[in-house]
Amino acid sequence: MLDAAEFYRLRDGVVECGYGEDISWSEGINPPADEWEFAREAIFVICNSGMRFTVAQGIYHRVMTSLADGGSAHDAFGHKGKAAAIDFIWQNAQHLFQGYLDAKDKLAFCESLPWIGGITKYHLAKNFGADVAKPDVHLQRLADAEGCSAQELCDRLAKATGYRAATVDVVLWRACAIGLLNSREIAR
Numbered sequence: 674m675l676d677a678a679e680f681y682r683l684r685d686g687v688v689e690c691g692y693g694e695d696i697s698w699s700e701g702i703n704p705p706a707d708e709w710e711f712a713r714e715a716i717f718v719i720c721n722s723g724m725r726f727t728v729a730q731g732i733y734h735r736v737m738t739s740l741a742d743g744g745s746a747h748d749a750f751g752h753k754g755k756a757a758a759i760d761f762i763w764q765n766a767q768h769l770f771q772g773y774l775d776a777k778d779k780l781a782f783c784e785s786l787p788w789i790g791g792i793t794k795y796h797l798a799k800n801f802g803a804d805v806a807k808p809d810v811h812l813q814r815l816a817d818a819e820g821c822s823a824q825e826l827c828d829r830l831a832k833a834t835g836y837r838a839a840t841v842d843v844v845l846w847r848a849c850a851i852g853l854l855n856s857r858e859i860a861r
Contacts, residue, residue, distance in 0.1 A: 674819055675826070677833040680841065683848040692847050699840040704802040708770035711801075713737065715762045715769075716746075718797045719755050719788045758787035779803055799839045804831075806842040811849035814856035 684696065705711040720733040735749035736759060746759035762769060769786070776782035779801065784794040795807035806812060806827035816826045827838035827845070834841070848854040 675815065675830060675845075677830065680830050680834055680844065683853055684844050686853040687844055687847045687851070690851050690853070692851070695843050695847055696836075696840060699799075699843045700837060702800070702802045702839075705770065705773075708766040711770040711773060712762050712766035714800045715786055715789070715797060716740075716759050718793055718800060719758055719762075720750075721796070722755070722788065722790075722793050755788055761787050773801070780805070799842070804837050804839050806838055807846075809846065811846050811856040812842060814860040815845060815849075815854075818859045 687693070687696065705714060716736060717733055720736065721729040724732070732750055736746045736756075739746060739749040740759075740763050746756035746763070747753070750756045750759070773779065773782050780794050780798050780803070783789055783797045783801070784791065786797070789797055792808060795805050798805050799807060806823040808816070808823035812823040812826070816823045819826055821829075823842070824838065827841040830836070830841045830845075831838040836844075845854065849856045
């Protein structure tokens with residue numbers, strides 16, 4: 674069972690490996706200030722869905738350049754479904770942002786967006802400032818090993834450490850991604 678001491682060890686390792694900005698970002702994130710920030714975050718999550726961050730980052734920058742120049746996501750991204758979702762969000766940013774602000778259930782609203790599904794809704798909600806854990810493969814393995822949900826795992830460690838549950842998620846995910854923690858071994 675992960676405890677506060679192990680979390681701090683992992684946090685320190687994440688910082689030593691150069692990812693301290695991830696922690697600072699997560700601790701200080703705010704909801705989107707306007708429709709364009711809303712759209713950029715949604716597009717970022719769509720680009721990252723199912724891809725390595727390093728690949729997705731390049732695609733995201735090409736897509737945003739195309740949109741800023743008055744073009745389409747299709748001009749910069751060969752994935753037809755994702756490009757269509759991105760164009761829809763960009764073209765309807767004001768209406769969608771207002772819908773997000775008005776939504777009582779922010780997670781459900783996130784999931785209603787095109788190409789945002791049952792897992793990526795947590796990624797988007799986190800990027801919008803919600804204190805949620807994304808039950809991706811690493812977090813789900815860790816949670817399963819403890820017999821709880823990813824949210825329960827992160828909430829427990831957040832209470833023990835004073836960090837946001839979303840930040841605990843970031844630290845645990847990054848620790849797994851860079852090899853400080855092996856979620857496969859823990860899941861056995």
